[in-house]
Amino acid sequence: MARAVSNNRKLLNTVIAWTIGILIFFPILWTILTSFKTEAQAIADPPVFLFFDWTLENYEVVQERSNYARFLWNSIIIAGVSTILGLIIAIPAAWSMAFVPSKRTKDILLWMLSTKMLPAVGVLYPIYLIFIELGILDTRIGLIVVVMLINLPIIVWMLYTYFKEIPGEILEASRMDGASLKDEILYVLAPMAVPGIASTLLLNFILAWNEAFWTLNLTAAKAAPLTAFIASYSSPEGLFFAKLSAASTMAIAPILILGWFSQKQLVRGLTFGAVK
Amino acid sequence: MGRITLKQVTKSFGDVEVIPPLDLEINDGEFVVFVGPSGCGKSTLLRLIAGLEDTSGGTIEIDGKDATGLPPAKRSLAMVFQSYALYPHMTVRKNIAFPMRMAGVDKAEQKRRIENAASVLNLTDYLDRRPGQLSGGQRQRVAIGRAIVREPAAFLFDEPLSNLDAALRVGMRMEISELHTRLKTTMVYVTHDQVEAMTMADKIVVLRAGHIEQVGSPLDLYREPRNLFVAGFIGSPKMNLLQGSEAEKRGAVTMGIRPEHITVSATEAAWRGTVGVSEHLGSDTFFLVNLEGYPDPITVRADGEVSLHPGDTIHLIPDESRIHRFDAQGLRIP
Amino acid sequence: MATQQSRSAARMMLAPAVVLLLAWMLVPLIMTLWFSFRKFLPLRGGDLGFAGFDNYTRFISSSAFWPSVQTTLIIVGGVLLITIVLGVILALLLDQPMWGQGVVRILVIAPFFVMPTVSALVWKNMFMDPVNGLFAHLWKFFGAEPIQWLSQESLTSIVMIVSWQWLPFATLILLTAVQSLDSEQLEAAEMDGAPYLKRFWYIVLPHLSRAITIVLLIQTIFLLSIFAEIFVTTGGAFGTKTLTYLIFQRVLESQNVGLGSAGGVYAIILANIVAIFLMRIVGKNLDT
Numbered sequence: 001m002a003r004a005v006s007n008n009r010k011l012l013n014t015v016i017a018w019t020i021g022i023l024i025f026f027p028i029l030w031t032i033l034t035s036f037k038t039e040a041q042a043i044a045d046p047p048v049f050l051f052f053d054w055t056l057e058n059y060e061v062v063q064e065r066s067n068y069a070r071f072l073w074n075s076i077i078i079a080g081v082s083t084i085l086g087l088i089i090a091i092p093a094a095w096s097m098a099f100v101p102s103k104r105t106k107d108i109l110l111w112m113l114s115t116k117m118l119p120a121v122g123v124l125y126p127i128y129l130i131f132i133e134l135g136i137l138d139t140r141i142g143l144i145v146v147v148m149l150i151n152l153p154i155i156v157w158m159l160y161t162y163f164k165e166i167p168g169e170i171l172e173a174s175r176m177d178g179a180s181l182k183d184e185i186l187y188v189l190a191p192m193a194v195p196g197i198a199s200t201l202l203l204n205f206i207l208a209w210n211e212a213f214w215t216l217n218l219t220a221a222k223a224a225p226l227t228a229f230i231a232s233y234s235s236p237e238g239l240f241f242a243k244l245s246a247a248s249t250m251a252i253a254p255i256l257i258l259g260w261f262s263q264k265q266l267v268r269g270l271t272f273g274a275v276k
Numbered sequence: 277m278g279r280i281t282l283k284q285v286t287k288s289f290g291d292v293e294v295i296p297p298l299d300l301e302i303n304d305g306e307f308v309v310f311v312g313p314s315g316c317g318k319s320t321l322l323r324l325i326a327g328l329e330d331t332s333g334g335t336i337e338i339d340g341k342d343a344t345g346l347p348p349a350k351r352s353l354a355m356v357f358q359s360y361a362l363y364p365h366m367t368v369r370k371n372i373a374f375p376m377r378m379a380g381v382d383k384a385e386q387k388r389r390i391e392n393a394a395s396v397l398n399l400t401d402y403l404d405r406r407p408g409q410l411s412g413g414q415r416q417r418v419a420i421g422r423a424i425v426r427e428p429a430a431f432l433f434d435e436p437l438s439n440l441d442a443a444l445r446v447g448m449r450m451e452i453s454e455l456h457t458r459l460k461t462t463m464v465y466v467t468h469d470q471v472e473a474m475t476m477a478d479k480i481v482v483l484r485a486g487h488i489e490q491v492g493s494p495l496d497l498y499r500e501p502r503n504l505f506v507a508g509f510i511g512s513p514k515m516n517l518l519q520g521s522e523a524e525k526r527g528a529v530t531m532g533i534r535p536e537h538i539t540v541s542a543t544e545a546a547w548r549g550t551v552g553v554s555e556h557l558g559s560d561t562f563f564l565v566n567l568e569g570y571p572d573p574i575t576v577r578a579d580g581e582v583s584l585h586p587g588d589t590i591h592l593i594p595d596e597s598r599i600h601r602f603d604a605q606g607l608r609i610p
Numbered sequence: 611m612a613t614q615q616s617r618s619a620a621r622m623m624l625a626p627a628v629v630l631l632l633a634w635m636l637v638p639l640i641m642t643l644w645f646s647f648r649k650f651l652p653l654r655g656g657d658l659g660f661a662g663f664d665n666y667t668r669f670i671s672s673s674a675f676w677p678s679v680q681t682t683l684i685i686v687g688g689v690l691l692i693t694i695v696l697g698v699i700l701a702l703l704l705d706q707p708m709w710g711q712g713v714v715r716i717l718v719i720a721p722f723f724v725m726p727t728v729s730a731l732v733w734k735n736m737f738m739d740p741v742n743g744l745f746a747h748l749w750k751f752f753g754a755e756p757i758q759w760l761s762q763e764s765l766t767s768i769v770m771i772v773s774w775q776w777l778p779f780a781t782l783i784l785l786t787a788v789q790s791l792d793s794e795q796l797e798a799a800e801m802d803g804a805p806y807l808k809r810f811w812y813i814v815l816p817h818l819s820r821a822i823t824i825v826l827l828i829q830t831i832f833l834l835s836i837f838a839e840i841f842v843t844t845g846g847a848f849g850t851k852t853l854t855y856l857i858f859q860r861v862l863e864s865q866n867v868g869l870g871s872a873g874g875v876y877a878i879i880l881a882n883i884v885a886i887f888l889m890r891i892v893g894k895n896l897d898t
Binding site: 009010013014016017018020021022024025027028030031034043046047089090092093095096097099100102108110112113114115116117118119120121122123124125126127129130149152153156181206209210212213216217226227230231233241244245248251252255256259260263266267 | 616617619620621623624626627628630631634635637638639641642645700703704706707708709710711712713714715716717718719720721722723724725726727728729731732733735736737742744747751774777778782786830831834835837838841842853854855857858861862867870871873874875877878880881882884885889
Binding site: 167169170172173174175176177178179180183187188191192194 | 326328347348349353354355357358359361362363364365366374375378379422426
């Protein structure tokens with residue numbers, strides 16, 4: 001039972017919370033605003049906040065300089081396919097750990113998680129060689145596989161925690177009702193776990209979207225996603241603040257919009273299913 | 277069609293043997309109740325029959341065919357779970373249709389059977405609701421509906437009433453009994469509540485630590501419990517068990533007498549004691565009586581309203597023809 | 611709760627994930643181990659034969675090694691400390707009744723969605739640039755000399771940037787945990803006359819311990835391998851070279867694969883030490 005709180009107290013809370021919220025959000029807001037300024041206004045001192053000549057020229061320049069659409073498409077494909085592939089592999093694994101646990105289940109789960117701790121850089125060169133050998137350097141396939149593998153432990157773990165909340169008796173009932181394993185997962189488990197699966201999907205899509213080690217090191221031009229697109233602005237040209245801001249906005253906008261629309265699942269997903 | 281035969285069935289979890297070799301015959305159309313205290317292996321036994329657990333040894337036959345290695349789906353058994361185990365994302369209609377959908381029953385036939393089950397179970401108005409919108413009793417009926425439409429060889433019930441409140445439980449008990457009368461299908465029912473066992477069963481199987489202590493009709497068990505455990509477990513209130521001189525007088529180590537087989541006498545009689553606590557239920561009155569020479573009180577049932585108060589002296593006449601005698605091993609002396 | 615059939619099905623279903631991860635772990639690991647014992651310079655002659663423990667001794671005796679371990683630990687520790695302390699405070703604040711809680715939550719979560727390369731670039735240029743950055747303007751406004759953030763206060767700057775990225779995550783997990791706190795417990799404590807700080811210390815904080823371990827675990831996993839933030843901002847200069855970055859330089863910039871691989875093995879050992887420590891905690895928490 002929430003206790004009644006005086007409106008004064010509530011007002012104070014609101015003011016403090018909004019101030020902090022806006023402060024935390026400010027770098028993003030500032031980037032978006034700057035992307036609509038001219039270069040001169042972008043570095044003006046004192047800074048201009050809202051009253052400037054709004055312009056789209058930076059977006060045009062960025063688009064001319066680098067083919068945004070191609071990077072965006074690569075990001076979507078890599079993040080999307082790797083996440084879906086990960087789910088396809090992880091759902092059966094999580095089913096098996098959640099509903100047919102054995103003595104080793106916990107060890108396997110922790111081991112999977114521990115593979116996330118392997119420093120990527122320690123195995124960068126071997127992976128690089130393997131990629132050259134297989135001819136998948138700078139291809140989307142190669143990145144999809146790698147990104148899928150680095151997120152797989154998290155996907156399995158999240159699904160496992162969600163599945164564990166589903167009573168095993170319901171799955172047994174479906175078995176008694178004549179459901180095969182495929183039917184059991186497809187018609188009973190998956191629909192019941194939809195919120196959990198959606199959260200897992202969203203969060204891992206974002207993690208994949210933002211993955212910046214392998215995507216920077218294993219791509220050159222063809223398969224480069226938005227992380228590489230934006231990294232190309234780290235050169236001194238980055239000093240053109242307005243254009244940098246436009247490029248940044250373009251790189252993060254898809255995820256921010258996705259996040260805005262799927263707030264509920266994301267918040268659930270962000271806790272990695274670990275905290276209820 | 278629904279004869280289940282267990283031959284030398286055993287079950288171990290690791291080194292722990294929960295069910296030692298066990299034989300049991302369940303006849304077609306019988307209502308069999310497995311009853312026993314918690315942890316006696318009754319649910320495990322049911323799950324073995326269902327195929328949700330593997331046997332560690334022995335064979336299970338259904339209608340004369342070996343079903344030991346069959347997966348649950350192939351045994352033509354339907355089960356009603358303690359938690360009902362309804363599919364929360366499906367409407368009542370879809371829940372009931374699920375087993376038929378899995379079996380590939382054609383749509384028209386599905387519809388017919390669903391409507392039939394719904395009318396039998398008073399669910400017609402709820403077919404398009406989800407389980408979350410139903411009361412406990414309604415959920416229970418949906419679970420039963422889901423079992424009926426499969427037209428199984430036998431129904432398995434795993435403590436189906438334990439999540440219901442007391443009033444509903446009595447109602448559902450009747451409904452399940454009626455269902456059995458109507459369908460005449462074999463039912464295997466697990467409960468820890470001996471009242472459910474006594475009221476519903478054709479045949480009761482009393483289990484303790486995986487052992488079958490006795491198999492028989494409710495009245496068989498009531499009249500002739502084979503040992504002290506069954507004597508103490510079946511019947512409510514519990515049978516009074518006395519040792520010492522009264523037992524020796526009758527040639528037994530322990531003698532048992534049910535509260536309803538002791539009569540209160542106005543005059544000096546065989547037993548004398550003082551009244552302890554009394555419970556007046558209107559139709560009956562139960563006394564706890566401290567018999568002379570016995571440390572533990574015995575329970576006595578009297579008809580109607582009897583006015584005796586704590587501390588009063590009371591005279592009792594045990595019905596000698598209804599006395600049970602047990603030997604040193606706790607077995608019945610015929 | 612299972613039969614032989616479901617157990618064998620379970621093994622089949624688990625197999626793909628296990629096999630893939632095992633391959634993903636073992637194949638490169640074995641290759642790294644192999645290279646670490648070779649003198650291997652791809653651009654200067656390729657594989658020049660067995661090198662014994664040469665790479666290991668050279669890597670560890672290099673003047674950059676210990677500072678890089680120190681830098682790694684400072685960044686991980688600093689970010690953990692900041693995000694957890696601020697996260698707890700923010701979580702308690704956001705749990706209070708207020709108007710527009712949903713919007714505030716979105717604002718606070720937003721940085722998590724920003725890809726590391728973007729946030730590093732934005733912070734580096736638009737905020738921390740010593741001439742045109744917003745901080746420089748701010749400092750000048752108050753009459754102070756602007757700070758050369760990424761050269762003079764490089765480590766602080768990086769910790770700041772990374773903390774900004776991870777604070778949302780910590781806040782959110784802790785908020786979820788705060789919301790699950792039984793308010794009757796707090797009310798009982800209040801009735802018992804416990805002042806706010808005591809209530810926080812004896813009831814709220816213990817309740818949050820599980821959530822804090824989760825934050826600790828997940829953030830450590832990600833923080834140990836932060837790369838883009840350094841790659842984009844300082845390029846490892848000004849004392850911001852983490853172990854990860856040092857190895858990256860050895861392998862890709864100096865093209866000394868043998869040496870880099872030895873460094874990789876050290877990094878793996880370091881990560882395993884941290885992992886064992888963390889897994890103990892999480893293992894305990896998984897039981898509950």
